[in-house]
Amino acid sequence: MNQARIGxxxxxxxxxAPSFAHAQKKKKxxxxxxxxxxxxxxxxxxxxxxxxxxxxxxPAQGPTEIDADAPAGATxxxxxxxxxxxxEPGDLGEICKIDPAACPTMNLAEEAKKDxxxxxxxxxxxxxxxYHRFEIQPAWNAITMNDQFVSHPGPVAALNFxxxxxxxxxxxxxxxxxxxxxxxxxxxxAARVAVPLTEYQWQAALNFTYVPIYGKFxxxxxxxxxxxxxxxxxxxxxxxxPIAVVDPDNRSFNWDxxxxxxxxxxxxxxxxxxxxAGVLEVRDYIFLDKLENTTVFTGQDALNTSNWYGxxxxxxxxxxxxxxxxxxxxxxxxxxxx
Amino acid sequence: xxxxxTVLSVLLGVFASTRATAQEIQLTGPLAGAPAVxxxxxxxxxxxxxxxxxxxxxxxxxxxxxxxxxRLTYNLADWLAIGVWGAFGAVKLPTGLTDHIQEVTQIRRxxxxxxxxxxGGEANDYPGDIxxxxxxxxxxxxxxxxxxxxxxxxxxxPQVTLxxxxxxxxxxxxxxxxxxxxxxxxxxxxxxxxxxxCEANCGEPDAYGRASRVAVAPSFGLGFNxxxxxxxxxxxxxRGIPFAWNTGGFDTRGANPDxxxxxxxxxxxxxxxxxxxxxxxxLGFYLPTKPKSSD
Numbered sequence: 001m002n003q004a005r006i007g008x009x010x011x012x013x014x015x016x017a018p019s020f021a022h023a024q025k026k027k028k029x030x031x032x033x034x035x036x037x038x039x040x041x042x043x044x045x046x047x048x049x050x051x052x053x054x055x056x057x058x059p060a061q062g063p064t065e066i067d068a069d070a071p072a073g074a075t076x077x078x079x080x081x082x083x084x085x086x087x088e089p090g091d092l093g094e095i096c097k098i099d100p101a102a103c104p105t106m107n108l109a110e111e112a113k114k115d116x117x118x119x120x121x122x123x124x125x126x127x128x129x130x131y132h133r134f135e136i137q138p139a140w141n142a143i144t145m146n147d148q149f150v151s152h153p154g155p156v157a158a159l160n161f162x163x164x165x166x167x168x169x170x171x172x173x174x175x176x177x178x179x180x181x182x183x184x185x186x187x188x189x190a191a192r193v194a195v196p197l198t199e200y201q202w203q204a205a206l207n208f209t210y211v212p213i214y215g216k217f218x219x220x221x222x223x224x225x226x227x228x229x230x231x232x233x234x235x236x237x238x239x240x241x242p243i244a245v246v247d248p249d250n251r252s253f254n255w256d257x258x259x260x261x262x263x264x265x266x267x268x269x270x271x272x273x274x275x276x277a278g279v280l281e282v283r284d285y286i287f288l289d290k291l292e293n294t295t296v297f298t299g300q301d302a303l304n305t306s307n308w309y310g311x312x313x314x315x316x317x318x319x320x321x322x323x324x325x326x327x328x329x330x331x332x333x334x335x336x337x338x
Numbered sequence: 339x340x341x342x343x344t345v346l347s348v349l350l351g352v353f354a355s356t357r358a359t360a361q362e363i364q365l366t367g368p369l370a371g372a373p374a375v376x377x378x379x380x381x382x383x384x385x386x387x388x389x390x391x392x393x394x395x396x397x398x399x400x401x402x403x404x405x406x407x408x409r410l411t412y413n414l415a416d417w418l419a420i421g422v423w424g425a426f427g428a429v430k431l432p433t434g435l436t437d438h439i440q441e442v443t444q445i446r447r448x449x450x451x452x453x454x455x456x457x458g459g460e461a462n463d464y465p466g467d468i469x470x471x472x473x474x475x476x477x478x479x480x481x482x483x484x485x486x487x488x489x490x491x492x493x494x495x496p497q498v499t500l501x502x503x504x505x506x507x508x509x510x511x512x513x514x515x516x517x518x519x520x521x522x523x524x525x526x527x528x529x530x531x532x533x534x535x536c537e538a539n540c541g542e543p544d545a546y547g548r549a550s551r552v553a554v555a556p557s558f559g560l561g562f563n564x565x566x567x568x569x570x571x572x573x574x575x576x577r578g579i580p581f582a583w584n585t586g587g588f589d590t591r592g593a594n595p596d597x598x599x600x601x602x603x604x605x606x607x608x609x610x611x612x613x614x615x616x617x618x619x620x621l622g623f624y625l626p627t628k629p630k631s632s633d
Contacts, residue, residue, distance in 0.1 A: 145396065145397070146397070148397045148398065148399050182610075183399050183585075183586075183610070186586070186588060186590050186610075187399075187435070187439075187586065187588075189475055189478075189590075189600075190475050190478035190479060190586065190588040190589070190590065190600075191439045191442070191443070191478065191479050191483070191588075192442075192475075193435075193438060193439050193442050195435055195438075212509055212510050213507050213508065213509050213510075214507065214508055215505050215506050215507025215508055215517065216505045216506065217503040217504060217505030217517075217518075217519065218378070218503070218504050218505055219502055219503050220417060220502055224505075227505075227507075229507070
């Protein structure tokens with residue numbers, strides 16, 4: 001009977017052991033190993049952990065971080081270096097014996113006592129780096145924001161190259177469809193007043209993009225996604241022509257020679273992963289437009305095309321665009337450790 | 339036998355416990371149960387927001403409206419709030435088109451050739467010397483076009499706000515602000531002044547007055563809040579309020595075929611459905627002034 005009690009006690013201890021392990025609080029991260037010696041010398045080339053097929057090194061005894069973007073071969077949380085006993089200061093002597101040139105000359109114990117002046121960045125590793133990456137940005141001119149007479153929806157596309165992480169140079173272009181608002185006709189019919197209307201054919205531009213703002217959102221406190229806001233501006237050309245509404249019986253306009261236009265805009269980019277993002281952008285295309293002449297001529301003068309055009313007017317074409325951004329290459333390397 | 343069963347059950351318990359442990363680690367990992375954000379400043383939860391607002395109408399045809407107002411919100415949770423937004427149309431600015439119509443109408447009515455008008459006014463025999471010599475449209479333009487335009491006098495909208503996204507942003511890596519993005523919706527009660535109804539002699543000058551009415555429409559939109567301090571936030575929001583109204587005071591519908599032609603009457607048929615849009619800027623003040631933090 002006593003043996004049975006002892007056996008039960010042993011078994012109970014076996015059951016309880018894993019439970020204690022669960023209940024045990026997580027160990028606080030130990031002092032950073034960098035205090036004694038930097039993991040990577042400042043002059044060393046950056047290590048592409050993703051390209052090397054290994055997950056980033058976890059902090060010593062700290063919680064393991066899962067890298068969702070690590071290659072399939074890498075096991076999250078698996079240390080990249082084999083575990084072993086912590087090298088003792090005496091071990092350096094062995095290095096000196098093997099390779100005197102590699103023998104450390106500094107007193108590591110003294111170095112360890114120095115204050116650590118580690119440079120901390122506000123954001124240690126930006127989720128989606130843009131530096132030296134291409135951005136392909138197809139979008140749709142969804143809303144014409146300042147033209148209640150004619151809306152100008154249509155596809156647009158942009159190709160940007162990020163010279164730095166916050167500055168890009170690129171090209172963009174778009175094609176327009178044009179929808180004449182119903183109220184134009186009603187105004188003409190009721191007030192006998194015609195507003196010169198313009199339709200657009202295409203635009204193309206050379207742009208500069210600056211990204212001063214970035215951040216992250218927690219969705220329902222459950223998932224996190226990153227975003228940035230950018231300013232864009234450039235110069236290009238736009239092809240337009242008047243819609244004949246004053247004297248449509250005699251006037252028929254061809255697409256004019258493209259006009260120089262300037263554009264400025266702001267955009268919001270929400271990253272779904274490190275290379276794919278949704279984009280909302282508002283851009284103002286500014287150009288000098290040639291409007292239809294509001295004076296009606298008779299006889300041969302009505303057929304003279306030089307009489308068809310009236311005043312020139314500085315026009316703002318403000319468009320809200322919805323689109324996506326695809327960054328290439330898909331992967332990159334971080335310069336600083338996490 | 340009893341001993342064997344006892345030992346067996348204990349062993350099964352041990353193995354069962356081991357399997358469960360291994361599975362838990364495999365399924366959830368070392369961050370099991372960890373919240374996405376720790377020590378999150380709960381900028382909204384349990385707080386009242388009082389926000390003066392200034393709103394601007396967008397894509398107006400004949401008249402722009404600036405509406406000062408305010409928003410009162412109680413945040414039930416950090417992701418859910420109820421409140422009311424109200425504003426009144428304090429400033430009305432005619433568009434260039436309105437100015438042009440007004441000018442042309444005056445010239446046509448003046449009858450002075452030096453103003454571009456025809457001698458004696460335009461050739462017509464309608465009462466009040468109205469400027470339109472078209473039988474169909476004689477009830478559309480009055481002596482003062484600006485006085486027949488539809489106006490938004492006030493808007494009151496009780497609303498529910500859902501705040502799914504909460505985060506922060508960095509500006510030039512120097513300025514950091516908490517921010518959230520939200521959507522809202524609810525009914526809107528809109529006080530309007532638009533051309534009064536008229537069933538006969540609608541071309542007469544006294545038929546161009548305005549009358550007030552109240553419209554009810556859905557109101558919805560989205561916005562961003564940028565928390566400048568623990569008790570204050572700058573907000574920007576867009577709101578859509580679709581409803582039908584007669585913005586120009588025209589007679590546009592009612593006659594055959596299919597009621598698409600003017601009928602010389604001004605009534606409900608002449609209201610056009612319009613997707614009215616409003617852009618608002620607000621400065622919100624929160625009470626209590628200090629937010630709580632999550633675990």
